[in-house]
Amino acid sequence: MTQLDEIQKRLLREVADLHEVPEGAYNIRSNSQSAGRRSTANIEITSKTDVSGLEIRIRAGTKHESVHIPVVMTESGLKETVYNDFYIGEEADVVIVAGCGIDNCGNQDSQHDGIHRFFVGKNAHIRYVEKHYGSGDGKGKRILNPVTEVYQEEGSSVEMEMVQIKGVDDTNRTTLAELGKSAKLVVRERLMTHGEQNAISTYDVRMNGEGSSADVVSRSVARDHSYQKFDAKLLGNAACNGHTECDSIIMDEGRILAVPGLEANDIDAALVHEAAIGKIAGDQIIKLMTLGLTEQEAEEQIVNGFLK
Amino acid sequence: MLELRNITFRVRDEGEEKGIIHNLSLNVPDGKLVVITGPNGGGKSTLARLIAGIEKPDMGQIIWKGQDITEWTVTDRAKAGIAFAFQQPVKFKGLQVIDLLRLASGKNLSMMEACEYLARVGLCARDYIDREVNASLSGGELKRIEIATVLARKADLTIFDEPEAGIDLWSFQNLIEVFREMRESVKDRSILIISHQERILNIADELIVLKDGRVSAQGSKESIMPTLIGTASAIPECRKAAEIEGGETV
Numbered sequence: 001m002t003q004l005d006e007i008q009k010r011l012l013r014e015v016a017d018l019h020e021v022p023e024g025a026y027n028i029r030s031n032s033q034s035a036g037r038r039s040t041a042n043i044e045i046t047s048k049t050d051v052s053g054l055e056i057r058i059r060a061g062t063k064h065e066s067v068h069i070p071v072v073m074t075e076s077g078l079k080e081t082v083y084n085d086f087y088i089g090e091e092a093d094v095v096i097v098a099g100c101g102i103d104n105c106g107n108q109d110s111q112h113d114g115i116h117r118f119f120v121g122k123n124a125h126i127r128y129v130e131k132h133y134g135s136g137d138g139k140g141k142r143i144l145n146p147v148t149e150v151y152q153e154e155g156s157s158v159e160m161e162m163v164q165i166k167g168v169d170d171t172n173r174t175t176l177a178e179l180g181k182s183a184k185l186v187v188r189e190r191l192m193t194h195g196e197q198n199a200i201s202t203y204d205v206r207m208n209g210e211g212s213s214a215d216v217v218s219r220s221v222a223r224d225h226s227y228q229k230f231d232a233k234l235l236g237n238a239a240c241n242g243h244t245e246c247d248s249i250i251m252d253e254g255r256i257l258a259v260p261g262l263e264a265n266d267i268d269a270a271l272v273h274e275a276a277i278g279k280i281a282g283d284q285i286i287k288l289m290t291l292g293l294t295e296q297e298a299e300e301q302i303v304n305g306f307l308k
Numbered sequence: 309m310l311e312l313r314n315i316t317f318r319v320r321d322e323g324e325e326k327g328i329i330h331n332l333s334l335n336v337p338d339g340k341l342v343v344i345t346g347p348n349g350g351g352k353s354t355l356a357r358l359i360a361g362i363e364k365p366d367m368g369q370i371i372w373k374g375q376d377i378t379e380w381t382v383t384d385r386a387k388a389g390i391a392f393a394f395q396q397p398v399k400f401k402g403l404q405v406i407d408l409l410r411l412a413s414g415k416n417l418s419m420m421e422a423c424e425y426l427a428r429v430g431l432c433a434r435d436y437i438d439r440e441v442n443a444s445l446s447g448g449e450l451k452r453i454e455i456a457t458v459l460a461r462k463a464d465l466t467i468f469d470e471p472e473a474g475i476d477l478w479s480f481q482n483l484i485e486v487f488r489e490m491r492e493s494v495k496d497r498s499i500l501i502i503s504h505q506e507r508i509l510n511i512a513d514e515l516i517v518l519k520d521g522r523v524s525a526q527g528s529k530e531s532i533m534p535t536l537i538g539t540a541s542a543i544p545e546c547r548k549a550a551e552i553e554g555g556e557t558v
Contacts, residue, residue: 219402247401286362287398289382290391291412291461301411305402 004028004035008072011101014133016070022097026068027054029082031075043067043094053083053115056096060089060121068097071114076106076140081113090121090153099131102142102168111143118148120183123155130160134167141169148175152183154209162189164199165307172200179240181209189218190307193226193254203232207240207269216244221303222254233261236269245274249306251299310336310359310465310498315368317354317521328354329365329521336465341491341499343509345541346518352502353395355518356469359500360392361385372465391463395470395502397454400441405453408441412460425456428489430482447474455486466490468501472508480507487511506542509533517541 004012008030012018021036025043028035032052039045042062046055056067069084086096104110120126134142150158164171177185185205193199205214214234222228234242246258260273280302288298317329329351336342344352357363359370361382370378377385386392400408409422423433429452439445441453451474458466472480484507490499491511501508509515515532517525525532536542 281398283394283398284400286382287394288411290360290362290386290394291408291457292383292386292414293411294383301403301407302400305400305404305407308402 004030004072005074007074007103008035011072011074011103011133011135012070014135015072015099015101015131016068016097018068018070022066022068024066024068025056029069029071031073031078032080040065045069048083048085051083052080053085055085055087057087058089058092058094060091062089062092062094064093066095066097070098071100071112073100073102073104073110073112076104076110076138077108079109079111081115083115084117086116086118086126088118088120088124088126088156090124092121092124092126094125095127095129097129099129099133100144100146101133102136102144104134104136104140104142105138107139109141109143111141111145113145113147115147116149118150118158120150120152120156120158122153124153125157127159128161130162132164132168132171134169136167142167143170144168145172146174148173150175150177150185152177152179152185152212154181154183156180157184158186160185160187162187163191165190165192166194168197168199169195170198172202174202175204177203177205177214179205179207179209179212179214182211183209184212185214185216187214187216189216189220191218191220191228192223192303192307193221193228194223195226196224197226198228199226200229201231203244204235205233205242206235206237207242208237209240210238211240212238213241214243218246219248219306220246220256221249221251221307222256223251225253227255227257229257229259230275231259231261232273233263234271234273235263235265236271237265239266239268240270242269242271243273246276247274248277249303250277250279251303309338309373310500311371312355312359313369313371315355315358315365315370317351317358317363317365327521329358331368332521332523333368334516334523334526336498336500337514338498339496340513341487341501341511342514342516343501343503343512344516344518345502345504345509345536346524347504347540350518351521352518353469356392356467356500356502359467360390362392386461386463389464391458391461391466393454393458393466393468393471395473397441397450399443399445399450403441404437405439405441405456406437408453408457409460412457413462417460422460425460426453428459428486429453429456430479431456448476448479451475452479455483459486459490462494463497465498465500468499468503470502472503472505480505484508484511504541504543506537506544509536509542
């Protein structure tokens with residue numbers, strides 16, 4: 001942490017809620033260099049030799065431990081693709097915190113594409129938190145194109161929380177998941193775009209094992225002239241339960257395209273999708289105004305609550 | 309004190325202009341519980357919304373504590389001490405009960421303080437404080453939360469628009485107690501209730517009967533109440549308005 005300047009520390013706070021060196025295993029990547037790493041007895045972090053990225057191996061049965069692998073970028077014009085693979089042993093139960101913060105004060109685009117693969121062992125449980133944040137007043141764009149692949153073995157469960165609230169100009173996020181028998185995937189995505197931003201979020205979730213389930217829920221707000229596309233496809237290839245929901249607020253000149261997709265390839269696949277897009281209801285604003293908030297304050301409260 | 313002077317309010321319906329409130333004047337004195345009653349469609353709820361600033365009159369003035377607030381926004385009126393409980397409580401995705409109570413009180417209420425407001429409307433605080441104010445709550449629960457948020461405002465004038473609508477019998481009895489308590493605990497604050505439930509009329513200091521957008525009677529409960537019994541303006545809680553609507557009116 002001593003190698004980080006104040007901007008980098010601020011980015012770390014935004015994306016990983018880190019004020020100090022985290023407990024447990026961590027790797028902090030700053031402007032394409034490792035700014036600190038620690039493995040623990042149960043969690044080993046090593047650098048890949050063929051491409052840029054990490055291998056994170058979590059020993060079977062590891063409980064109540066965490067891994068932080070935040071990325072911060074402050075050099076304008078930096079473009080990188082990073083491959084991180086997570087191997088989670090059977091019966092492990094861990095929290096993984098990723099996230100990327102870009103501060104771009106220059107005129108060249110800064111781009112971080114993180115390709116994360118999760119191999120989740122039998123009956124293992126992970127909670128994965130990924131926050132994206134951008135700041136800086138340069139003309140250069142802040143671009144993040146994450147790819148997340150999840151391979152779940154029997155009885156495993158994965159909870160993913162993906163958050164992008166501010167400052168990322170362009171994002172194209174892809175999440176692929178393959179679920180084995182009785183595996184469970186829960187995704188909660190929160191997204192807010194503003195200015196001229198573009199965000200595309202694509203899901204392809206394949207429920208291959210009997211008794212598997214997936215619940216993919218996105219809440220998003222598009223303000224100003226921003227554009228979002230939410231494309232969530234669930235495939236039921238066995239007796240399974242799938243639910244996907246896109247709930248969005250549009251403000252100003254914001255635009256949103258929601259494309260929920262369901263494909264049932266088994267008679268016992270039960271799949272549901274819900275999608276709703278609309279502006280903030282007038283009576284919600286009036287109700288908060290009767291509590292003494294201005295119209296603008298009311299809108300902020302409603303949006304903050306919606307994305308909480 | 310609240311004073312309405314010559315208020316007129318019209319709406320446009322399919323290109324035609326329709327009068328809802330006609331040249332209406334009335335006073336709500338300080339420290340009184342005033343109930344506005346009258347048959348459905350008489351303009352009661354519209355009047356409540358005009359006072360809260362949700363609707364603006366076409367003519368006339370609204371005077372609050374000596375100031376003309378006719379052109380004030382909903383926010384300005386709320387800040388000046390006017391609270392409004394909606395007939396149909398508004399639902400929010402994401403906002404929790406505690407959030408609404410904190411916004412209503414204007415301060416960072418402790419859990420303990422917030423729980424007291426919920427207890428006053430008969431809700432077990434532990435079960436509700438973190439709940440989202442969304443469609444997962446029943447109509448009766450939403451209504452009680454609405455009333456709790458209004459209590460948290462501690463306003464000089466609190467307006468309840470048909471507080472009994474959508475509420476079950478147990479809640480209804482509880483509600484009467486809430487009004488009694490409010491009246492007894494804050495002597496100098498006023499309460500204005502839109503209702504045609506006999507039991508609510510019975511706890512009023514003053515009654516105003518509104519019919520076809522005009523005040524048809526105004527005075528103490530003792531003087532007005534006898535003229536209302538058995539009409540659509542004073543319905544016993546066990547009877548529905550529909551049973552009486554179309555029958556005799558005041």
